[in-house]
Amino acid sequence: MSLDDHAEELASALGADTQEVREDLENLVQYSVPIEEAKSSLRRKYGDGSSRAGEPEPAAIGEIAPTDSAVTVTGRVLTVGKRSIRYQGQDQVIFEGELADEEDTISYTAWEDFDLAPGEAITAIGAGVREWEGKPELNLGSDTTIEKSEQSLEVPYEIGGESELVDLEPGDRGVNVEVAVSEVESKVIDGRDGETEILSGVLADESARLPFTDWDPHDAIEADASIRIENAYIREFRGAPSVNITEFSVVEESTEEIAADASAPRHTIADAIASGGMFDVAVRANVVGVRDGSGLIQRCPECGRTIQKGQCRSHGSVDGVDDLRIKAILDDGTDAVTAILGTDLTAEIYGGDIAEAREQAREAMDQTVVAESIAEEIVGREFEVRGTLSVDEYGANLNATAFAASADEPGDRARALLDRVEESERAAVMEGSP
Numbered sequence: 168m169s170l171d172d173h174a175e176e177l178a179s180a181l182g183a184d185t186q187e188v189r190e191d192l193e194n195l196v197q198y199s200v201p202i203e204e205a206k207s208s209l210r211r212k213y214g215d216g217s218s219r220a221g222e223p224e225p226a227a228i229g230e231i232a233p234t235d236s237a238v239t240v241t242g243r244v245l246t247v248g249k250r251s252i253r254y255q256g257q258d259q260v261i262f263e264g265e266l267a268d269e270e271d272t273i274s275y276t277a278w279e280d281f282d283l284a285p286g287e288a289i290t291a292i293g294a295g296v297r298e299w300e301g302k303p304e305l306n307l308g309s310d311t312t313i314e315k316s317e318q319s320l321e322v323p324y325e326i327g328g329e330s331e332l333v334d335l336e337p338g339d340r341g342v343n344v345e346v347a348v349s350e351v352e353s354k355v356i357d358g359r360d361g362e363t364e365i366l367s368g369v370l371a372d373e374s375a376r377l378p379f380t381d382w383d384p385h386d387a388i389e390a391d392a393s394i395r396i397e398n399a400y401i402r403e404f405r406g407a408p409s410v411n412i413t414e415f416s417v418v419e420e421s422t423e424e425i426a427a428d429a430s431a432p433r434h435t436i437a438d439a440i441a442s443g444g445m446f447d448v449a450v451r452a453n454v455v456g457v458r459d460g461s462g463l464i465q466r467c468p469e470c471g472r473t474i475q476k477g478q479c480r481s482h483g484s485v486d487g488v489d490d491l492r493i494k495a496i497l498d499d500g501t502d503a504v505t506a507i508l509g510t511d512l513t514a515e516i517y518g519g520d521i522a523e524a525r526e527q528a529r530e531a532m533d534q535t536v537v538a539e540s541i542a543e544e545i546v547g548r549e550f551e552v553r554g555t556l557s558v559d560e561y562g563a564n565l566n567a568t569a570f571a572a573s574a575d576e577p578g579d580r581a582r583a584l585l586d587r588v589e590e591s592e593r594a595a596v597m598e599g600s601p
């Protein structure tokens with residue numbers, strides 16, 4: 168194909184003047200730009216007008232696949248979060264959020280400031296697609312043209328990032344919340360630019376309690392303060408969502424007082440698992456079993472992991488340090504979770520400390536007797552358990568901060584009834600005796 172042929176074909180596809188296209192093409196080829204690259208560059212140049220030739224076909228959000236290289240997509244901006252990341256050694260400000268059409272949503276990252284605002288309807292022409300956690304995500308950059316539409320697009324999703332804490336999930340961007348500061352402390356960390364002061368603690372609303380980090384301390388964040396935070400982002404911290412506040416977040420005193428309930432919201436195990444993890448949750452459930460690795464256990468002195476027969480997976484043969492732990496299977500009829508109880512809670516239930524457990528194991532010449540004693544205490548009984556629930560590929564764990572027998576436990580009621588029956592029987596026997 169000659170240059171003339173290329174020019175003619177391109178001009179007719181773009182609806183542009185053949186002579187003009189030919190000159191442009193000749194210019195580019197003269198500077199050793201390969202012909203195909205020169206043509207796509209001209210498609211972009213002429214394509215910015217009414218013609219859409221050379222642009223990716225318009226796609227509905229639900230049709231976009233992680234394997235697509237570029238798409239043209241129309242949707243409504245739901246959220247816009249702004250933050251700074253370090254990319255190839257440089258600090259770069261990026262914008263992130265979600266775009267929706269009538270049926271689906273998709274996350275986007277904008278590497279340039281397209282001046283996006285929640286509620287706007289846009290068409291992103293030539294948006295890149297990448298895979299993020301198995302799902303497609305849009306990359307809006309220098310190859311992308313954003314056209315803002317005058318027409319509104321009705322979408323069945325909430326516009327703007329107003330959220331309750333319970334609804335937040337890792338990956339959420341541009342989030343706004345009204346919360347109480349339940350706990351806060353200042354820390355100095357070794358950050359990417361040396362020592363930096365940050366704030367961390369716990370935020371609460373009526374729906375949940377979540378940990379937070381403020382990477383650029385805001386004055387309004389004080390213990391017991393009711394605050395409104397705009398433009399936070401959520402990431403996972405120890406298996407549960409955590410609120411991240413940055414230099415781009417706006418934090419102000421709230422016009423309303425928000426109750427910082429110190430108690431954890433109660434959920435069914437199924438709901439807590441379905442939420443993907445909860446930082447502080449209470450469940451009421453029966454202990455249906457005690458897993459291996461409960462009772463008297465040994466930990467590696469280097470890394471603290473539990474060891475088997477004196478062998479640490481990372482440190483080889485080590486002198487184990489004794490500890491107490493319970494891995495109890497909780498079931499509340501909706502689902503099951505493994506509650507993990509540390510040294511102190513375990514000692515309380517066992518009714519003895521590590522030394523006493525060691526003594527019992529030595530006498531029995533078998534350390535599994537400790538786990539058996541614990542199982543006798545708790546299996547078949549109902550407990551109120553509070554802690555951090557996390558979900559991973561191996562299942563759900565609840566790291567317990569509190570573990571107490573249910574106040575109105577059916578087992579207790581039955582025992583109390585039995586005690587009364589026995590007493591009256593005893594009384595009857597005594598009365599009947601001469």
Ligand SMILES: [Zn+2]
Binds near residue numbers: 471472480481
């Ligand atoms: Zn180790």
